[in-house]
Amino acid sequence: MDRDSGGLPHPVEPVTPEAPRALRRVIFQQFWRDAAFLHWSVPPEAVAPLLPAGTRPDVMDGTTPVGLIGFGMESLGLGAGPPVPYLGRFPEINVRLYSVDRLGRRGIVFLSLDCPRLLPVLTANAVFGLPYRWASCARHTTAGRIGYSVRPYAPGRRPVSRFGVAIGDPLPQPSAADHFLTARWGLHVRARGRTWYLPNQHRPWPLHSAELLVCDQDLLRRSGLPDGLVDPAAPESVLYSPGVQTRFGLPEALPSERRHR
Secondary structure (H helix, E strand, O other): EOOOOOEEEOOOOOOOOOOOOOOOOEEEEEEHHHHEEEEEEEHHHHHHHHHHOOEEEOEEEEEEEEEEEEEOOOOOOOOOOOOOOOOOOOOEEEEEEEEOOOOOEEEEEEEEEEEHHHHHHHHHHHHHHHOEEEEEEEEEEEOEEEEEEEEEEOOOOOEEEEEEEEEEOOOOOOOOHHHHHHHOEEEEEEOOOOOEEEEEOOOOOOOEEEEEEEEEEEEHHOOOOOOOOOOOOOOEEEEEEEEEEHHHHHHHHOOOOHHHH
């Protein structure tokens, strides 16, 4: 039994490879292709101040993950409608933390999301409060390899961040740790003075082992993580997936902190 910041006991939902809840209504959908997952383990107290109110770090074996993930966004569409031309296809790179809310729902918290399409950046910032940043992003594919690069659109000289992996064999039975890092059925975000939970649903990730080839980047630092918290060249977990089709449901506001005192 876990306890939230208000001191009330709430069971934390189990880690499952499939979504534990049905969506009441689909508000948008997208396909995530060629996902490269890099993860580091850090002390929960080091990142707890970066999480929105009503959530705390999700912990496994005494630590909580920091994730750097790159993928190709495709077939972005509203509701059950057709994909949006041009604006619905782009590479995206994000830095994320892992969270549990006071209702026991596991999720993720984005520290940054780099995207080369300005309109989706502005929309996600305004509507959902997500920390999207406009940047030049690219996906690089060769035989058995996948990589991502990012250069911020900002004044002054900005370095290019790069990371890439060699794709290994499929994992017929992903481990409990693999599911903990990838099977996330919602995200937590702070917007309009409230913390919100945005649920998602997709089939289980088809996962592959992977080997880090390069991680020359400052995305972790620019996302607000304390300096020296992780060694970019030494992630504890490196995974790859060819991708999944994903649907998102209506956002739900967390119960007010005051109601839990």
